[in-house]
Amino acid sequence: MQKLKKTYKFAIKTSLFLTITLTLILSVFLYAVDAITWLIIPFILCFGLISFLIIQYRVERFIYRRVKKIYDDLTLLESTSLTKQPITTDMATLTKEIDKYAKDKKLEIETLKVREEYRKEFLGNVSHELKTPLFTVQGYILTLLDGAIDDKRIRKRYLQRASKGVERLIYIVKDLDMITKLEVGDLSLAKEVFDVVALIKNVFELLEMKANKKKITLTFDRDYNEAILVYADKERIEQVITNLIVNSIKYGREKGTTEVSIENLIKNKVIVRVTDNGEGIAEEHLSRIFERFYRVDKSGSRKEGGSGLGLSIVKHIIEAHDERIYIESEPDVGSEFSFSMEKAK
Template sequence: MQKSNLKNTYKFAIRTSLYVTVFTTLLVSVFLWYYHSFSWHLIYFVPVCYILCFIIIQYRVERFIYRRVKKIYDDLTLLESTSLRQQPITTDMGTLTKEIDKYAKDKKLEIETLKVREEYRKEFMGNVSHELKTPLFTVQGYILTLLDGAMNDEKLRKKYLTRASKGVERLIYIIKDLDMITKLEVGDLRLNKEIFDIVAVVKSVFDLFEMKAAKKKITLTFDMDYNDPIMVNGDKERIQQVLTNLIVNSIKYGHEKGTTEVSIENLIKNKVIVRVTDNGEGIDEKDLPRLFERFYRVDKSGSRKEGGSGLGLSIVKHIIEAHEERIYVESQLGVGSEFSFTLEKAE
């Protein structure tokens, strides 16, 4: 036991020894005086009595408290209190109280975290079940219809097989996205970092979805003319996937004759920030904290009709975090949304 941890018991022993010494000295003095044997040699009795009292009281108190405190430590050790196990057993009540209070707060936080995770797990399993069963039932329905006799009709056979194929493609799409998120979360997905032109990547994504945007008369554009390349350091394929997911979302939830605008700005000396802004439906403020969760949908009904795996924004977040960068979202319901992420500038 450390000396600093015993200061309270020392104080107790010092005071108690003083009281006992004073009382004993007075008692002995009265006794000697009564029997006419009083002597000034009694002065030597005082320090001897005090020292003996101090040693006995200190030892007994330490042993008394230590045994009980040790039992508390042992009980907490059974509850896996690693923070207490790492420290020497102290008989200082103030220190012990702080340690137990800290332990209790940590356990409370741990329990609350487990409750949140359990709720998230239940919701996640429900979402996975829903996302998978929809295309599965679709495929099953068409196959059963064909087996019941529709396969004899050439037109129906081709039509139902095509629809069943689309259901299988959707299943594969969801499973691939789940696999990617799992790899990102456990760190198995390695990034192939290289120096590339972010302007060129944005243009290639615009070209890919030009026809999709044209169906809703949505304009894909930059905020200005970028005549010179802007070189960044990252995994080109993954960053293209990030931009793809963000731009597809802006088209999916954008208003007809709307705009999806991309801007690339210098943030600090070695960082750029890429912004994807639209004037679509916007997102309610209460939904923003959960926007990047797996399968979380703002519009529980409408968004399912639009298709997708429900994993796009979660994948975006994981890819950006794998680059050790940050992603931000600002949105106002009925006005539009802006997703932005940082990237390392190439030297």
């Protein structure tokens, strides 16, 4: 009944107006013809009641039809919030719902615009990453076809360089395939209990020569004499730690340090931190650092190699474990990447 309150008010006021007007007209007429005037009272009451019912019915039907048309039009636009509720003739409620619908659509449009910009940038980055090794391979092959193939020394050198270009292409495609599988949940995790300290030590050994080229020291923040057992996909976590340490070496300063620490986060979680004292990352880049192919330095960083997918893969692997990854960085001071893992029970 509350929803019909305004229409009742309108019907009552209108019927009263008509009744008073008719009463005045009839009173003047009956007085002029000198007729019996007491009969006017029940007539007026009946007229008032009937006019109220007719007006109320007509107004309800009039508003209902037009409001229903609005609901139907919005339903065609997939307004789920409106289709879930009964149609009401209360215009205030309808106005509120339409306003909410308009705001939701505006937000949706803005989100689509952002995604479209991201899509364009992503396609541009993919094109850039793929065309460099493709053109390199093509150049060497065309040179060989033009006659250099007859020179054994040049032939071997050019074929080796072309092979490296093909390897880079395969590397990029494999990384893209892995990210796609992680995003759609098609890459299953083989979780097991393992010692994360031993795993990090193994990564240190694998990357020791790479770090030595820049005289960067790979170290723990303290001695870990006891095993720290976690429950995760060992191979994927090794890939995460490797990517983070490779990045710290790649963008670390000469004679710098890459330090790894393992801390208890809560009762059943540990957090692994990879900290360096390298060039750091400006604040405006932090929100996008895990995007595919996103590079802080659009030109110079490409010289360092890599597919440009390492941090994106790291993020997807951690999220596939239902965990979180964090970054803190300051230009010319260094960066710290940290991620959580589940402790073994």
